[in-house]
Amino acid sequence: MSINDRLGRPLRDLRISVTDRCNFRCHYCMPADIFGPDYEFLKKNMLLSFEEITRLAAIFRKTSGIRKIRLTGGEPLMRKDLPTLVKMLSSIDGIEDIAMTTNGSLLPKYARALKDAGLHRVTISLDTLDDERFKKINGRDVSVNTVLKGIDAAEEAGLGIKINMVVQKGVNDSDIVPMAKFFREKGHVLRFIEYMDVGNSNGWKLDDVFPKKEIISQINKVMPIEPIDPNYKGEVATRYRYKRTNEEIGIISSVTDAFCSTCNRARLSAEGKLYTCLFASKGYDLRGPMRNEATDEEMAHLISNIWGKRQDRYSEERTEHTKRSSKIEMSHIGG
Ligand code: SAM
Ligand code: SF4
Numbered sequence: 001m002s003i004n005d006r007l008g009r010p011l012r013d014l015r016i017s018v019t020d021r022c023n024f025r026c027h028y029c030m031p032a033d034i035f036g037p038d039y040e041f042l043k044k045n046m047l048l049s050f051e052e053i054t055r056l057a058a059i060f061r062k063t064s065g066i067r068k069i070r071l072t073g074g075e076p077l078m079r080k081d082l083p084t085l086v087k088m089l090s091s092i093d094g095i096e097d098i099a100m101t102t103n104g105s106l107l108p109k110y111a112r113a114l115k116d117a118g119l120h121r122v123t124i125s126l127d128t129l130d131d132e133r134f135k136k137i138n139g140r141d142v143s144v145n146t147v148l149k150g151i152d153a154a155e156e157a158g159l160g161i162k163i164n165m166v167v168q169k170g171v172n173d174s175d176i177v178p179m180a181k182f183f184r185e186k187g188h189v190l191r192f193i194e195y196m197d198v199g200n201s202n203g204w205k206l207d208d209v210f211p212k213k214e215i216i217s218q219i220n221k222v223m224p225i226e227p228i229d230p231n232y233k234g235e236v237a238t239r240y241r242y243k244r245t246n247e248e249i250g251i252i253s254s255v256t257d258a259f260c261s262t263c264n265r266a267r268l269s270a271e272g273k274l275y276t277c278l279f280a281s282k283g284y285d286l287r288g289p290m291r292n293e294a295t296d297e298e299m300a301h302l303i304s305n306i307w308g309k310r311q312d313r314y315s316e317e318r319t320e321h322t323k324r325s326s327k328i329e330m331s332h333i334g335g
């Protein structure tokens, strides 16, 4: 049970965006001047319902053999009753791992219910421990402490935890070492993400990217690290551990060391479009056929066809001058 694309890559990982809304306005994702009070978010009837999401996830499971689902957004916890969806997804036969990427701010309220519903792991995004800098980045005056409380709540609930830090040159590269020290001590894996040119709103320039090589070199100077093997084929983060320990970090180097050749991720947007690449400009509508009473077999056929034609490798082809217009926004597709 596996479907391969034109470059021989199987579909293994399904990422589901449950909302395009967010309570933050990170300048690299949803800059406040573009995502302002007049911005038109998806209306409720345009969103896939929990039943539709669960039905599609089960069809993906049957068609491609996926075992892992990640919920994302926007901010996934802005979607009402999210634990109910987690419960519905965890009842799909063969789904072994449900994870969520979140800004962490609402975890004190929901961590326990999410765990009880069957969520296994959370990845919590935090770009700095400096309050002033964090408030500037998140565009909503949210303090670092709010996210740290979310991390604690996830820990108390017994969820697996990883931390994501997007590194931007001249913005928070001076936070690499303090973040590494802090989360090493806390016992959580920190993953550094190179700033990417997702969407069209963040004004990305290659010059703003703080490359993997320099991240490694900064950490190495203070706490020597060594590479370790990936957990599985297609893992996006390259893993390192502090020498002679089991404490690890990861680096997601989508810009300076692309990993398209093993990319096995499908992305379902909140309104039911299937995207075969994070940098896609076009998604394939699954909601329409579903609402027009397509059978499970017809939906499975549609999904296989879309994946079978896939040949995306945007990050491997990216150059400084790549200017693909009308890429889908990160808050829409979920990262
Ligand atoms: N709101 C949730 C959060 O922030 O974790 C989930 C959605 S967010 C779009 C998913 C991840 O993408 C976050 O870790 C975020 O930091 C990352 N991200 C957003 N824009 C990015 C960009 N331009 N380059 C690299 N990572 C980005
Ligand atoms: Fe919201 Fe996450 Fe985007 Fe920040 S990165 S604006 S928290 S969706």
Ligand code: SF4
Pocket: 254, 259, 260, 261, 263, 264, 276, 277, 278, 279, 312, 313, 314, 315, 316
């Ligand atoms: Fe996958 Fe597209 Fe990213 Fe390449 S650029 S790793 S194909 S999502």
